[in-house]
Amino acid sequence: MKLSYSAISTYQKCPLSYKYSYVDRLPTKPSHYLSFGNSIHSALEFFYRVDKPEPYSLEELLGELDRVWLTEGYESETLEQEYKTKGQAILSQFYSDNLPSFAVPLAIEKRFYLDFDGVTLSGVIDRVDQEENGDIEIIDYKTNAKLPPKSKLNTDLQLPIYHMAAEKLYGVAPKKLTLYFLVPNEKVSTRKTKTDITKAQATIHSVAKNISDKKFTPFKNPLCPWCDFIEICPLHANDPVMLAKAAKNGKISGSKTAVTSTAKTTTPPAPNSVNALDELKKSATKIEKVVDDYFELVEQINTGRARLAGLQRIIHDYCEANSVTSIKGARGSVGRQPRRTTHYNVEKLRALLEPRGLWDNIIDVNSRLLKELLDDPASQDELRKLIGTAKEVEEISYVLYKKDELAEG
Ligand code: SF4
Helix, strand or coil: CEEEHHHHHHHHHCHHHHHHHHHCCCCECCCHHHHHHHHHHHHHHHHHCCCCCCCCCHHHHHHHHHHHCCCCCCCCHHHHHHHHHHHHHHHHHHHHHHCCCCCCCCEEEEEEEEEECCEEEEEEEEEEEECCCCCEEEEEEECCCCCCCHHHHHHCCHHHHHHHHHHHHHCCCCCEEEEEECCCCEEEEECCCHHHHHHHHHHHHHHHHHHHCCCCCCCCCCCHHHCCCHHHCCCCCCCHHHHHHHHHCCCCCCCCCCCECCCCCCCCCCCCHHHHHHHHHHHHHHHHHHHHHHHHHHHHHHHHHHHHHHHHHHHHHHHHHHCCCEEEECCEEEECCCCCCCCCCHHHHHHHHHHHCCHHHHCCCCHHHHHHHHHCCCCCHHHHHHHHHCCCCCCCCCCCCCHHHHHHC
C-alpha cells in the first residue's frame, strides 16, 4: 500500500474524507490557502536552489513570488491582493532573518520513499541543511496562521516520518527536525527518540490496516466546514447550518469555484470522478428520503406496538373472565397458555456448587444490579471510581436515534 503523510493525516482527521479523496479520487475545490502556501514554498525553493553561497537579493525573491504566484481559490481580487501583500511581508521577514546564516542546503524539495510492514511511504522534504560537523537539520515550512497546540505537534506523524526518511537518505538520524511557521515567524525544533519512531510506525501501520479493511466511517471534526465533500457527507449533507458554513468557505458547488486538483500532495482526480461526485450528490438526496421513510416506519411500529398491547390485554381479560384458553376470529384463533418462568435460589445453588469447585464457573456480573449499586446515593465515590476502573469496552455497536429527541433529552 502506498501512503503519504498527508494521506495518513487526512485519514486520521476523517476516514470518509480520505476515501473520497484518495480512493474515489473525487475532485476538490480550489483553495486560496493552498494556493498561498504553494506560492510561498515555490519562492523559497527558488531562494535556496543555488550552487554557491551567494543568495539572491530581496527584490529577486519578491520578483519570484510574483512569477510563481497561484491565483486559484481567491474569491475576490481584493482578497488575493491582501494575501500577496502578506506573502511579500513574510518573505521580507524571512530574508532579513535568514540572510546572515545563508548557506547552500544539502537538499531542496527532497523526495523520499520508505518501505516497512508492506507500506510504501512517500513524501517531499522542503529543505535539508547540513552543518560543518555533518549534523543534519530537516526543515519544513508552514503557512498556517498560527502554531498548532503542543499536543498536536507532539503526536503529529510528519516529523517522525522525516526522521525515518533522513536516516534512509543520509544514513544518520537528524540532529534537528524543524517546523518553520512563516506567518507568526516562529520555529519549533525537536528530535525524535527510538520510542517516538516505534510509536509512529505503529500508528502508520494501524492506519494502513484500517484502510485495507475499508474502514471509512465519517468522523466529525472542526475542519468539516472546510471539507470538499460536505455536500455528499452522510453526517452533514442535510445539515443547513454546516452547509451554510461550508458555502461561506467556498466549499459548495455552484459558487464561483471551479473543479480543479489542489495540493502538491493531492492525487489528481480520476477522469470519471466528476460524474462520481454527481452520483454521490444524487445518493445524498436519496438518503434523505430513506431517513424520512425510516422515521415514518418507526412511528407506525410504535403505534402498532401500543395497539397490539391493548388488544392483547382485552384478549387476556376475556379469557380470564370466561375461563377459555382460545378465541376464534375470522382470520384464525388465538390460543392462551401459561408460560412458566423460573429462577434459581442463589443461596441454594451456591451451597450445592461451591463444595464441588463449580461456583466460579457460573457467577457473572449482573449489569442491572451493578448500575443500581452505582446509582445508589449510599455508594461512596471511591467505590464508584473503583468500579469505573474495571469498565472495558468490548464491542462498539451503533444505534439510530432521532436527533431532536436526543438534543431535548
Ligand atoms: S464533512 Fe466532516 S465528517 Fe463529512 S466527510 Fe468531510 S471531514 Fe468527514
